[in-house]
Amino acid sequence: MKTYRIAAIPGDGIGSEVISAGVEALTACAKRDGGFTFAFDHFDWGSERYKKTGAFMPDNGRDLIKTHDAILFGSAGAPDVPDHVTLWGLRLAICQPFDQYANVRPTRILPGIVSPLRNVSGPELDWVIVRENSEGEYAGVGGRVHRGLPEEVATDVSMFTRAGVARIMRFAFALARSRPRKFLTVVTKSNAQRHAMVMWDEIAAEVAREFPDVTWDKMLVDAMTMRMTLKPETLDTIVATNLHADILSDLAAALAGSLGIAPTANLNPERQFPSMFEPIHGSAFDITGKGIANPIGTFWSSVMMLEHLGEPSAAARLMRAIEKVTADKSLHTPDLGGKARTADVTKAVCDALAGDNQDD
Ligand code: IPM
Ligand code: MG
Numbered sequence: 001m002k003t004y005r006i007a008a009i010p011g012d013g014i015g016s017e018v019i020s021a022g023v024e025a026l027t028a029c030a031k032r033d034g035g036f037t038f039a040f041d042h043f044d045w046g047s048e049r050y051k052k053t054g055a056f057m058p059d060n061g062r063d064l065i066k067t068h069d070a071i072l073f074g075s076a077g078a079p080d081v082p083d084h085v086t087l088w089g090l091r092l093a094i095c096q097p098f099d100q101y102a103n104v105r106p107t108r109i110l111p112g113i114v115s116p117l118r119n120v121s122g123p124e125l126d127w128v129i130v131r132e133n134s135e136g137e138y139a140g141v142g143g144r145v146h147r148g149l150p151e152e153v154a155t156d157v158s159m160f161t162r163a164g165v166a167r168i169m170r171f172a173f174a175l176a177r178s179r180p181r182k183f184l185t186v187v188t189k190s191n192a193q194r195h196a197m198v199m200w201d202e203i204a205a206e207v208a209r210e211f212p213d214v215t216w217d218k219m220l221v222d223a224m225t226m227r228m229t230l231k232p233e234t235l236d237t238i239v240a241t242n243l244h245a246d247i248l249s250d251l252a253a254a255l256a257g258s259l260g261i262a263p264t265a266n267l268n269p270e271r272q273f274p275s276m277f278e279p280i281h282g283s284a285f286d287i288t289g290k291g292i293a294n295p296i297g298t299f300w301s302s303v304m305m306l307e308h309l310g311e312p313s314a315a316a317r318l319m320r321a322i323e324k325v326t327a328d329k330s331l332h333t334p335d336l337g338g339k340a341r342t343a344d345v346t347k348a349v350c351d352a353l354a355g356d357n358q359d360d
Contacts, residue, residue, distance in 0.1 A: 002036040004309055007065040007274070008072045011046040011090065013283025014293035015074020021295035021346040022072055022302050025318065028350035029306070033314045041068070047078035047086060056089040062097055066273060070305050073278035074298075079285050088140070095133060096140075098273035100266035101164065102171045103131035104304070105249045105280065110296075111327035113257035113336065117232065120255075124233040128179070129252060130172040131245030133266055135164045136196075138242040158243075160196040162203065169207040171269060172239035176214050179237060184216040187224050187240035187248065200241070225251060253280055260294030260335040261326070263301035265308065275308055277301040287334075291341045294333040296322060299349060321352035 008023060010016035023040055030037050043065070045057040056076075058064070065071060076090045077083055094100075107127045109115050115125065139159035146152045169186075176184035186204045190197035201218065208216055219227060221244045227234060228251055240248055253262035262280040279297025287293060299322050306315035325331050325348045332338025333345060 003039050004036060004069040005039050005041065005067075006070050006072055006305075007043060007068040008040045009043045009045050009065075009090075010074040011076045011283065012048075012078050012086075013075055013285050013288045014281075015046070015076075015283055017288075017291065017293045017342050018279060018295045018298040019072060019074040021342055022298040024346050025295070025299050025321075025349050025353070026072075026302050026305075028353045029302075029314050029318050032317065032353045032356065033311070036311065036314075040072075041065075045090060046076060047081045050081060050086075050089060051078075056086070057093065062094065065094075066098070068274050069309060071274050071276040072298075072302070072305065073276050075279070075281065075283040077283040092138070092140075094276060095266050098268055098276070099134060099270075100268045100273070100276055101132065101134035102168060102265075102267040102269055103133035103245070104175070104265045104267060105129040105131060105245070105252065106263065106300075106304075107249075107252040107256045109256050110261060111323050112329055112332070113261065113326055115255055115257050117229065117255055120232060125256060127232075127235050127252060128175060128237050129245050129249050130168065130175060130237065130239040131249065132164065132168040132240070132242050134242075135159050135161060136242035158196060158241075160199060160241075162199070165200055165203045166207060168239060169204050170210070172237060173207055173211040173214050173216075176216070176237035177211055181236040182214045183236040184214055185224075185235055185238045186216060186218045187221050187238060187244050188218055189221050189244070191220060204239075221248070224248060228252065228255065249280065258294065258335050259297075260333065261296040261300060263297055263304055265301065265304040267308065275305075277305040277308075291343060292334050293342050294335050295342050295345055295349075296326065317353060317356050317358070318349075320356060320358070321349045324352045325349050 010019040050056045076086045109122045137158040141159050142156040144154040190201045253259045259281045264280050266276040303315045303319045331340045331348050333340050
């Protein structure tokens with residue numbers, strides 16, 4: 001029987017609560033499936049470690065996880081550590097060297113969840129945002145000189161490479177092709193940013209020729225926020241730069257009812273390195289330790305992990321369990337307006353998995 005080795009990195013805040021819930025659900029999923037098992041290795045990397053030792057992960061950290069089949073990540077961020085230090089010290093320290101250049105963020109309104117948009121109940125909003133995850137505004141290029149002096153200068157240069165843009169466009173067109181509508185929206189800002197964004201548009205048009213069966217259109221990022229809000233049914237697959245997609249995916253999660261349910265996959269599509277799966281929500285220190293964090297974001301991310309591992313029927317089964325549970329309002333955590341606890345939701349998902357008789 002196949003055993004998948006998963007590196008579990010809970011990180012900070014509610015990370016450990018949602019990751020242990022995820023481990024429980026994945027274990028139940030493997031048990032129900034019967035065709036594979038999981039072996040989890042836990043890594044205590046995060047802000048606590050940083051405060052004690054000066055590093056979020058050991059020097060050989062990436063070597064310790066580079067042969068795992070996948071990484072399950074909780075969250076990174078603590079109130080007493082600057083956010084950019086955390087981001088570069090842990091999450092980007094894994095994403096960038098492991099070349100997880102495709103960040104995939106599906107958004108749907110799950111059963112039982114209410115969108116803040118009037119007239120949107122479910123089928124009108126079914127999107128996948130593809131976020132360029134290796135360069136652009138997060139390239140880390142820039143610097144700061146003459147600190148504290150009146151002539152201080154600081155730059156953050158966004159950096160786009162032809163190779164980087166072409167590969168994310170190919171990934172997004174292929175993903176759009178795999179979905180029933182075969183429709184891609186390319187988000188840009190080439191009216192104001194006349195170099196890199198113009199190249200972005202040109203490469204989109206070039207790659208589009210390789211996918212004649214995919215329809216596509218182009219949208220300026222500012223106008224995109226209006227289209228997402230006012231005409232959600234006109235969108236399907238979306239590709240955007242690192243920062244544009246960061247912003248749009250928060251909007252998407254809010255429109256779908258809660259950040260607590262939104263999942264993400266940081267993929268290395270060539271599989272030279274493990275891919276990383278994580279809920280979009282942050283470490284949420286205000287509710288840490290209270291046992292009320294919503295584990296659905298982690299469960300949905302686990303569905304994406306199962307798909308990536310090549311276990312589509314287990315993935316579908318876990319997704320069915322999630323939807324069965326969200327449909328029951330008594331199992332909603334406080335972020336969804338309910339009173340359920342992390343453990344209640346986790347147990348309900350595990351029970352739904354055990355009771356799922358559908359064979360696919
Ligand atoms: C996300 C988050 C991160 C990002 C933060 C925590 C740095 O907002 O995954 O969308 O900007 O990438
Ligand atoms: Mg974000």
